[in-house]
Amino acid sequence: MGTLKVKNPVYPLLSVISAVLILVVGLVTAKTLASTCFAAGVWLLFLALGYWKSCLAVLPFALVMSGIFCGVTYALSRDSVTTFAAANRILAISVAIIPGLALEPMLLVRNLSGLRAPRMLTLGMMIALGFFPLLRKETKRIREAMKTRGAGNPLDPRIFHRAFLVPLVVRLVNISDTLALSVETRGFSADDKNYTVYRDVKFGIKDAVFAVLLVAGSVLAVIL
Numbered sequence: 001m002g003t004l005k006v007k008n009p010v011y012p013l014l015s016v017i018s019a020v021l022i023l024v025v026g027l028v029t030a031k032t033l034a035s036t037c038f039a040a041g042v043w044l045l046f047l048a049l050g051y052w053k054s055c056l057a058v059l060p061f062a063l064v065m066s067g068i069f070c071g072v073t074y075a076l077s078r079d080s081v082t083t084f085a086a087a088n089r090i091l092a093i094s095v096a097i098i099p100g101l102a103l104e105p106m107l108l109v110r111n112l113s114g115l116r117a118p119r120m121l122t123l124g125m126m127i128a129l130g131f132f133p134l135l136r137k138e139t140k141r142i143r144e145a146m147k148t149r150g151a152g153n154p155l156d157p158r159i160f161h162r163a164f165l166v167p168l169v170v171r172l173v174n175i176s177d178t179l180a181l182s183v184e185t186r187g188f189s190a191d192d193k194n195y196t197v198y199r200d201v202k203f204g205i206k207d208a209v210f211a212v213l214l215v216a217g218s219v220l221a222v223i224l
Contacts, residue, residue, distance in 0.1 A: 004053045006102040011207040012111040015099035018214055025218045026092020030085040038221035039091040045213060046098050049206070054101040062094035111201040134179075138171045 009015065022042055029035040047055045066087045073079075073086040105125070113122050146163050 004057055004101045005104055006050050006054070008050065008206075009103055009107065010049065010099060010210050011203050012103060012108040012201060013115070014203075014207055014211060015103050016108070018210075019096045019099050021214065021218055023092055023096040025221050026096070027089055029221050030088040030092070031081060032221075032224070034221045034224040035088040036091065038217055039088065039095045041217055042095050042214065043098070045210070045217075046095075049210065051098055051102050054098045057101060058094040058098060062091060065094075066090045107201060110199060114200045134175050135172070138175070139168065142167050142171070 010018070022039075026035055026039055029038065043055055069086045069090055070083050074083040077083070109122055109125050112125070142164055145167075149163075
């Protein structure tokens with residue numbers, strides 16, 4: 001996932017809003033050709049903004065999922081319009097996840113902090129962003145330990161419970177305590193007091209152009 005990040009991404013909060021807007025417009029206009037044109041246009045827009053890694057990464061997902069859902073939809077309905085709408089919905093989902101794939105999560109935290117969002121929200125995001133990578137690493141370590149000890153078939157409920165689930169729960173409790181202490185010792189507080197952001201995220205001209213083009217494309221897709 002780290003290889004999909006963009007050096008100069010779109011304004012973080014705008015990225016989240018754009019993902020929601022793309023998905024809504026794509027689903028609302030799914031039965032029209034305008035939906036296909038809208039998805040293709042937004043994909044090209046992201047490509048022009050430097051999101052080429054994320055744009056290429058979603059293509060296999062879009063092709064495979066479109067093939068599966070279109071095949072199932074046509075087999076059940078025998079309706080080409082419904083099948084076309086299913087393909088457009090998959091395209092909308094594929095394009096909507098592009099900004100999320102390329103966005104550094106910490107930038108979103110800094111963005112919300114700069115906008116003076118509630119500290120409980122930003123602190124929760126910081127803890128969550130630190131928790132899930134650790135969870136993935138601990139899961140991998142436990143699975144490797146199971147293989148090393150020859151624990152047996154992990155699909156066996158008894159083996160899964162004793163060799164995987166119990167160690168994972170213990171590690172999660174320890175990780176939760178460590179993350180909470182880490183936040184506290186670094187001086188973070190849930191109180192909405194005056195605080196500064198190390199690197200404030202600015203809304204630039206590129207972000208304004210992107211927003212205008214996206215809104216204009218959304219309006220045209222809905223009207224047409």
